[in-house]
Amino acid sequence: MIENQESQNGKINNLCKKDVEDKRNVLKELCTNNADYFSRDSSENGQRLYISFLAMNDAVDALWPKISNIEAHVSEFDFDEETPGNGYRSYLHVVNLAIDLAIDLNKKVLFRRDSVLFRKTTLTKDVESCSHLLTSLDICLKHLETLLTWSDKGNLFVREEHTPEELLTKCGEINQHCFYGRHLGFQYCDSLKNILQFIALSMTLFSEVYYSQGSLISKATNSVMSTTKYITDPEQRARRIVNISQNAEVDFCKAFWFLSETELMNQLPSIVSNSVAVSKVIFLPPEPLTITVGEEEIEIPVPSSHIGQKPIQIRLISHKIRSGMLGTKNKTQLEPPAKGLLIHCHGGGFVAQSSKSHDGYLRDWAKDLDVPILCVDYSLAPEAPYPRALEEVLYAYCWAKKNSSLLGSTGETVVGAGDSAGANLLLCTTLKCLHMNIPPPNGLFVAYVPTGIHFLPSPARLLCMMDPLLPFGFLMRCLKAYAFPDRKSKRKTTNSNSDTESFEEISESDLLELQAHKSPISDTSDTLTYGSLSSNVEDVNNGNTADLTVSDVEKQQKCVSEFLEKYVLESDTETDGAKISVLKQGSSSTSASNLDNSIQNRVSAMVSNLKNHFTKFLGATESERSLTGAEKFLDLDVDTQSNMVDKFQFTVPKDHFLSPIFATDEDLKKFPPVRVLSVHLDPCLDDCVMFAKRLKKVDNNVKLDILNGLPHGFLNFSLLSKDAYEGSKVCIERIRELLNLDNLPPPQ
Known part of the structure; x- marks a missing residue:
């Protein structure tokens, strides 16, 4: 399977120049043919087609010198010959896919233009969108040529004398709308295109509800009307997405991504993924912790930045129940401890998600790797910016190293694994360990990790101009929320164990909001509060487990869970590998035949329910309020040219605990x-x-x-x-x- 992926990479990065040149000639011939045909059509759509085919032809001519220039240098930036890949190559690949798209569209017009069933209006919009796409890609390649002159050989990041503001000023010329309209997701694999289009549509619908005023009924009515508008008019959807990206606050990003945390979406892994024997939430109290290295006792700092000392939430996932695990009282037929332990940190741009939103693949990992997985649900920005999350991950890692037996592992091999923001935190935690003389993990796996929290100009960073999941505005807001928080709302920091002394500026609702990033815990959840280590270790080793109590944090999370009480599937727990689905009173029972439905049907039903709950969820959590400045910009009747340079101009220190790319050799x-x-x-x-x-x-x-x-x-x-x-x-x-x-x- 890995060999197959390497074969695909070879096809991407070793396209024969003759094949590319042949594609160019085919496209130009098709464009010329179609342009000549519609030059004689005096109707409005006929003339629009004629102009679009001419524009497409011109865009191809403009692209080619830039493609040749970039191709001459692209191999200088690869990791090695066996792993060709960098932002320059990515753009060449995207351009190649756009040319394929244009060829297919030209052929469709060519073969249908004389038919009585020729849908001229629809195809006119498709052709116009495609011509805009090629023109925008030409501007992108122009920026890449600029980056080539700004960087040293082999360095994908520009020299320090060139600022991000320079690049942002130039990026203002790029028409982002064409990447979020009719051809949204054209650059991705077929199995993801529909998913990405649904997410984009969901984002627009969610924004309508999030920023609307009025009663619950009026919000629901507006949501239904918006659904039709954004499905039937991709240009409206594209405009909305670009406006959201440029103007929505980070709170919108958090709220939208929080949808993956609902109990409704949490049912998906239990339906289609591997079952697990253990999925426990554990709260580590903020108490002194030391770790022994040789003859030295190293004190681990208790996390206290920004929000004071609070319990740290971790989740233990295991495919098997192993000897020594917390909560194994009266368990029989226990597996021996595993030699390995995986420490996982989730992604989410430092501002959203938790281990529960990553539960789908973590279940598969737990089974296939056959080791316990300890997930760290670190606190999130902007309420808990840098270095709070790093402090919590370091503390949780050291606790796990010291107490691996309580997690069903001997701790012989501890590996860190994370994606995106979580991967960044693991790299920075490793640096912290090295500086504190703490043994680092035995290995690190990091997926699509941002190693520079600055907006470092590079070709790949420009891909966020067309990314449906991580558009430019979202990326910048996440980085700013984590690394450059609003100083006006900075919380007091204290080392006191009091939960109130460090919260002079935080209300009770703020605390609930801070905890909202955690996975909601229902009454049937398997939740542990890890008490005094000295008392629990002895009990566990004797086969007994100390009494478990519900923590204050759990009570706060329950408030969030109550918002979702009308969902059909309330909770899913697993005991010794067996799943137990608890249905809300009044819902129909689940028959065995339902389990035979295809994954697609089950997912579609859940997605449909999720759309219906957009309005209900927000109606329960938001009171009526006046529109903010950002919300007014989101009005589709307003076509603002926002100044992204002013909006995202902030300076992040070159701290290698923040951006590991600055770590020393x-x-x-x-x-x-x-x-x-x-x-x-x-x-x-x-x-x-x-x-x-x-x-x-x-x-x-x-x-x-x-x-x-x-x-x-x-x-x-x-x-x-x-x-x-x-x-x-x-x-x-x-x-x-x-x-x-x-x-x-x-x-x-």
Whole structure:
């Protein structure tokens, strides 16, 4: 399967120049033929088609010199000859796919234009959109040529004398609308195109409800009307998405991504993924922690930045119940402890999601790797910006190292694995360990990781101008919320154990909002509050487990859970591998025949319910309020040219605990073996390539994989897309290598 992926990469990155030249000639011939045909058509649509085909022809001519110039340099930026991939290559691939799209569209017009069933109006819009797409890609390649002159050979990031503001000013010329309209997702694999289009549609519908005023009934009515508008008019949808990206606050991003945390969506993994014997939420109290290294006792700082000392939420996932695990009282037929332990940190742009939203692929990992997985649900920005999450991950890692027996592991091999923001936190945690003389993880697996929290100009970062999941505005807001929080709302920091002394500026509703990123816990959830370590360790080792109580944090989370009380499927728990579905009173029972439905039908039903709950959820959580400045910009009747330079102008310090790309060579030499995985269409691709190149330069045991056709965050779609599922299998293989490094030779 990995060999097949490498074969696909070879096709992407080694396109024969003759084949590309042949495509260009075919497209120009088709455009000329169609333009000549419609030049004689005096109707409005006929003339629009004529002009669009001419514009498409001109765009192809403009693209070609830029393509040749970039192709001459692109190999300079690869990790190695066996792993061709960087932002320059990605754009060449996108242009190639756009040319294929244009050829297919031209052929469709050519073969149907004389038919009485020729849908001139629809195809006119398709052709116009395609011509805009090619023109915008030409402007993108112009920017890439500029970046080539701004950077040193082999460096995907520009020299320091060139600022992000320069690039943002130039990027204002790019027409983003064409990437979010009729041809949204054209650059991705077929199994993900419909999913990405649904997410884009959901974002527009969600924004209508989120920013609407009035009663619940009026919001629901507006939502129904908007559904039809955005489905039938892709241009309206594109305009809305671009406006959201440029003007919506980070709270909107959090609220939209929170939908993956609802109990409704949490049912998906239990339906289509592997069952697990253990899925426990554990709260670590903020108490002193030391770790012994040789004869030295190292004190681990208790997380206290921004929000004071609060319990740290972790989740233990295991396919088997193992001896010594917390909560194994009266359990029989226990498996022996595993030699390995996986520490997982989830993605979400530092502002959203949790281990529960990543539960789908984590269940598969737990089964295939056959080791316990400890997930860290770190606190989120902007309420808990840097360095709060880093403090919590470091504390949880050290606690796990010291108490691996309570997690069903001997702790012989501890591997860190994370995606996106979580991967960044693991790299930074490793740096912290090295600086504190704490043994780092035995290996690291990081997927599509942003190693530079700055907006470092690079070709791949420009891909966010067309990314449906991580548009430019969302990326910048997440980075700013985590690394450059609003100083006016900065919370007091204290080392006191009091839950109130450090909250002079925080209301009770703020605390609930802060905890909203955690997975809602129902009454039937398997939740542990880890009490005094000294008392619990002895009890567990004797086969007994201390009494478990419901924590204050759990009560706060329950408030969030109550918003979702009308969902059909309230909770799903698993005991010793058996699933128990609890149905709400008044709902129909689930028959055995329902379990035979296809995955697609079950997912479609859940998606339909989710759309219906957009209005209900927001109606329950938002009171009527006046429109903010950002909300007024989201009005589709307003075509604002917002100044992105002013909006996103902020300075992030070159802190290697924030941006590991700035780590010294001496630190990188001490890193454990690292496996880096990214995708050709990832805005963070260049971050991954450059970090892997730096590790390789200091002779680290590093390997880089770059997958084809998948978006940033593809692991969250592994249950819905065959290609994303195959990508998850590559991740499993790389983690397995790290768990068994003693049996494998270093990569050549």
